[in-house]
Amino acid sequence: MTLTAEVTTPPATPAPPPGTARKRRQAAETRAGYAFLAPWLLGFFLLTAGPMLASLYLAFTNYNLFAPPEFTGLENFRLLFKDPSYLKAWQVTGTYVLFGTPIKLIAALAVAMLLNNRRRGKGFYRSSFYMPSLVGASVSIAIVWKAMFIDNGIVDQIGQFFGAPAGGWVGDPNRTMPMLILLTVWQFGAPMVIFLAGLKQIPNELYEAASVDGAGPVRKFRNITLPMLSPVIFFNLLLETIHAFQIFASAFIISNGTGGPARSTLFYTLYLYQRGFQDFRMGYAAAMAWVLVVVIGLITVLFFRSSKFWVHYSGEGK
Amino acid sequence: MTTIAATPSGPVSTEHSDQLRRQHRTRERVKGLGFHALVLAIVAVILYPAVWMLSSSFKPSSDIVGNVSLIPDAATFANFAKALDGIGGVSFWTFFTNSLILAVGSVVGITLSCSVSAYAFARIDFPGRNTFFALMIGTLLLPFHVVIIPQYIVFSRLNLVDTFVPLLIGKFLAAEAFFVFLMVQFMRNLPRELDEAARIDGAGHVRIFTSIMLPLMKPALVTSSIFAFIWSWNDFFGPLLYLKDPDLATMPLALRLYVDQTTTSDYGAQMAMAVLALVPVLLFFLVFQRYLVEGVATQGLKG
Numbered sequence: 036m037t038l039t040a041e042v043t044t045p046p047a048t049p050a051p052p053p054g055t056a057r058k059r060r061q062a063a064e065t066r067a068g069y070a071f072l073a074p075w076l077l078g079f080f081l082l083t084a085g086p087m088l089a090s091l092y093l094a095f096t097n098y099n100l101f102a103p104p105e106f107t108g109l110e111n112f113r114l115l116f117k118d119p120s121y122l123k124a125w126q127v128t129g130t131y132v133l134f135g136t137p138i139k140l141i142a143a144l145a146v147a148m149l150l151n152n153r154r155r156g157k158g159f160y161r162s163s164f165y166m167p168s169l170v171g172a173s174v175s176i177a178i179v180w181k182a183m184f185i186d187n188g189i190v191d192q193i194g195q196f197f198g199a200p201a202g203g204w205v206g207d208p209n210r211t212m213p214m215l216i217l218l219t220v221w222q223f224g225a226p227m228v229i230f231l232a233g234l235k236q237i238p239n240e241l242y243e244a245a246s247v248d249g250a251g252p253v254r255k256f257r258n259i260t261l262p263m264l265s266p267v268i269f270f271n272l273l274l275e276t277i278h279a280f281q282i283f284a285s286a287f288i289i290s291n292g293t294g295g296p297a298r299s300t301l302f303y304t305l306y307l308y309q310r311g312f313q314d315f316r317m318g319y320a321a322a323m324a325w326v327l328v329v330v331i332g333l334i335t336v337l338f339f340r341s342s343k344f345w346v347h348y349s350g351e352g353k
Numbered sequence: 354m355t356t357i358a359a360t361p362s363g364p365v366s367t368e369h370s371d372q373l374r375r376q377h378r379t380r381e382r383v384k385g386l387g388f389h390a391l392v393l394a395i396v397a398v399i400l401y402p403a404v405w406m407l408s409s410s411f412k413p414s415s416d417i418v419g420n421v422s423l424i425p426d427a428a429t430f431a432n433f434a435k436a437l438d439g440i441g442g443v444s445f446w447t448f449f450t451n452s453l454i455l456a457v458g459s460v461v462g463i464t465l466s467c468s469v470s471a472y473a474f475a476r477i478d479f480p481g482r483n484t485f486f487a488l489m490i491g492t493l494l495l496p497f498h499v500v501i502i503p504q505y506i507v508f509s510r511l512n513l514v515d516t517f518v519p520l521l522i523g524k525f526l527a528a529e530a531f532f533v534f535l536m537v538q539f540m541r542n543l544p545r546e547l548d549e550a551a552r553i554d555g556a557g558h559v560r561i562f563t564s565i566m567l568p569l570m571k572p573a574l575v576t577s578s579i580f581a582f583i584w585s586w587n588d589f590f591g592p593l594l595y596l597k598d599p600d601l602a603t604m605p606l607a608l609r610l611y612v613d614q615t616t617t618s619d620y621g622a623q624m625a626m627a628v629l630a631l632v633p634v635l636l637f638f639l640v641f642q643r644y645l646v647e648g649v650a651t652q653g654l655k656g
Contacts, residue, residue: 068479075470078526089503175627
């Protein structure tokens with residue numbers, strides 16, 4: 036897997052030169068390293084680390100961009116957890132992550148397995164399925180989605196044909212979530228491409244051996260495909276989950292920036308935008324941002340901890 | 354892991370095996386047809402919204418919502434004419450140019466800054482490198498919300514709201530870890546003998562980077578450039594924060610203004626505008642789909 040922090044580099048020179056020359060050489064190496072890394076270092080300290088600390092400080096203040104920040108201790112956090120809109124934002128975002136991500140990944144894996152053969156046309160199919168991942172988060176597609184799911188729109192008519200209530204999905208607080216989950220599932224192509232690359236690396240002999248042993252497709256899937264693919268599943272699950280927390284443009288366009296109807300599309304990012312950049316309650320928004328960082332951090336740690344039990348790295352065995 | 358070789362089946366008479374082979378071939382052909390029918394059906398469902406958008410942009414506004422058909426009864430260019438008129442006195446081409454400047458700027462910035470930084474991570478041995486690499490991976494997972502508020506405060510103090518600077522500076526400072534990571538992965542797969550040989554010939558890191566690494570990295574640079582272009586082109590949150598002046602609006606912002614200002618019944622112009630906003634993305638996709646798909650595929654696998 037890719038998410039390891041080690042960089043293994045053999046020493047640059049085959050035969051190490053004696054003492055002082057080597058030291059001088061290492062000093063030059065270090066200088067070169069920092070020179071090449073300079074853009075990233077600047078970016079990291081000015082645009083990431085610095086702002087992170089600043090927003091940590093702001094989270095404990097009342098700040099509106101115009102008057103100097105006023106230290107209020109834990110007040111923002113206390114207010115947050117009493118704010119019904121904030122709790123609603125968690126509920127909306129949580130539902131979206133909890134349902135959207137697994138459905139999307141199951142669709143991705145199913146289609147990848149379907150495509151994992153030697154038949155012709157694979158390139159075309161793969162590209163067709165991948166296309167929505169490129170455009171799905173755009174404003175254009177959000178507008179199309181809205182037009183398809185609105186009152187009397189295509190999806191609404193099909194729904195009514197099957198006995199769903201009339202009135203469209205866009206204005207119905209109970210149906211905006213399925214609508215947006217469908218939008219994310221529609222973008223299953225990117226994880227599918229990754230699954231497909233992972234499937235290709237599973238040696239065919241494993242399946243042949245299992246066939247000889249009399250294993251059916253279900254057992255092959257459970258005992259070969261899933262374990263062999265688990266590093267890729269882990270990667271997709273982690274990235275897609277973190278990604279799902281950050282949905283913005285589609286919810287913004289479909290609800291016209293309000294998070295409505297009845298706060299049913301009030302996603303975390305949208306609410307943060309409203310508080311921070313429409314009401315200019317920047318301390319409050321910073322507190323929101325830090326709660327999100329902590330939650331995503333915890334989820335990441337949980338994923339990595341749990342990976343010991345279900346992610347198999349085949350590299351060692353061979 | 355135990356690997357059991359498939360045991361060869363016992364001897365069969367040639368006549369019998371011929372028949373078996375023929376049977377097998379027919380069965381394969383039927384299975385193949387079934388496979389293509391199934392996959393094409395899924396393709397049709399997946400591509401439907403995009404094709405519907407395109408066809409709707411040629412339909413009269415009254416004939417869009419609820420019209421399942423992909424072929425307009427009477428194709429009209431009126432929607433595009435209206436979209437090209439622009440919004441509130443600002444020309445369509447202004448929006449287009451703004452998006453283009455930002456997208457090209459992103460490509461240039463990301464190509465320069467990320468390749469240089471990736472070289473440091475992949476090829477230079479210096480104290481602190483592993484720590485910084487771990488931090489870089491960390492920023493890959495970090496939600497951007499936590500930096501956006503202080504960044505906005507600083508940029509507005511520096512009077513840089515309503516300029517492109519806040520949207521481009523991160524691209525020139527390798528702040529998009531995805532690209533650094535992609536390039537590090539690619540460089541690690543290049544044979545080290547190349548730079549070692551150059552080293553023995555007395556080349557320094559600058560020479561090795563510019564005349565060995567960069568040319569070999571072309572596939573990674575192309576992939577990054579395409580993604581950088583498309584992501585910048587589609588970006589909505591950044592421009593929404595920093596570009597308040599309609600003269601600086603990008604295509605997605607203009608599209609949003611359009612939806613806001615036109616009456617809800619003018620779906621035709623909205624669809625035309627939505628299509629125009631996606632044209633460069635779809636063109637890139639059609640031309641470079643292999644690079645994109647391969648780029649995504651390798652990203653998830655051990656490099």
